[in-house]
Amino acid sequence: DAKTTQPTSMDCAEGRAANLPCNHSTISGNEYVYWYRQIHSQGPQYIIHGLKNNETNEMASLIITEDRKSSTLILPHATLRDTAVYYCIVRASPGTYKYIFGTGTRLKVLA
Amino acid sequence: KAGVTQTPRYLIKTRGQQVTLSCSPISGHRSVSWYQQTPGQGLQFLFEYFSETQRNKGNFPGRFSGRQFSNSRSEMNVSTLELGDSALYLCASSLGGGTQNIQYFGAGTRLSVL
Numbered sequence: 001d002a003k004t005t006q007p008t009s010m011d012c013a014e015g016r017a018a019n020l021p022c023n024h025s026t027i028s029g030n031e032y033v034y035w036y037r038q039i040h041s042q043g044p045q046y047i048i049h050g051l052k053n054n055e056t057n058e059m060a061s062l063i064i065t066e067d068r069k070s071s072t073l074i075l076p077h078a079t080l081r082d083t084a085v086y087y088c089i090v091r092a093s094p095g096t097y098k099y100i101f102g103t104g105t106r107l108k109v110l111a
Numbered sequence: 112k113a114g115v116t117q118t119p120r121y122l123i124k125t126r127g128q129q130v131t132l133s134c135s136p137i138s139g140h141r142s143v144s145w146y147q148q149t150p151g152q153g154l155q156f157l158f159e160y161f162s163e164t165q166r167n168k169g170n171f172p173g174r175f176s177g178r179q180f181s182n183s184r185s186e187m188n189v190s191t192l193e194l195g196d197s198a199l200y201l202c203a204s205s206l207g208g209g210t211q212n213i214q215y216f217g218a219g220t221r222l223s224v225l
Contacts, residue, residue: 034214036216041221043201043217044216049211049213092156097144097159097166097207098156099144101153102153
């Protein structure tokens with residue numbers, strides 16, 4: 001199965017950019033990387049996904065390296081409500097609908 | 112558009128009993144996936160259903176089973192409950208096709224086994 005690796009925890013000052021890295025070196029060529037976050041054991045919330053190019057939406061930006069082995073989720077102006085566990089996920093293998101969640105990064109936004 | 116609905120939200124059972132959890136997907140979504148989340152193991156994939164067929168399965172014992180109905184609603188059943196089955200059970204729905212497949216999660220069912 002494919003695998004993702006993320007730092008266990010990070011702190012970020014309120015109003016600053018939060019940059020959350022993810023290693024997905026085993027990802028296959030046409031597979032997307034998805035980012036979710038989970039607040040207080042609620043259901044994970046979809047944030048953004050990407051394949052090769054950088055992506056941006058109203059919640060965040062996603063930077064994917066050219067070799068696609070890693071990506072960085074950017075929250076441009078973190079607020080206290082962005083405190084959560086952030087997961088990058090990929091499919092276990094091409095064509096399957098089994099998704100692998102890593103351990104995630106616990107982001108704490110500090111006032 | 113209504114989101115993914117899971118019922119019940121909380122459940123308390125005793126060892127040896129069985130339990131059935133329900134998931135109603137977003138309208139138009141044909142794929143439903145189930146996950147187990149525990150503090151020790153994190154989020155683990157249980158199985159995925161598409162058009163009433165189990166398409167993918169995780170590494171869980173046969174006590175964990177599921178099904179999907181023609182309206183895409185899904186149920187998950189756990190028989191002969193063990194203490195270690197205490198967890199947050201999440202379901203996610205998606206369109207279920209192509210390489211882009213965004214899953215939308217419900218709030219989960221928190222199961223406590225005593």
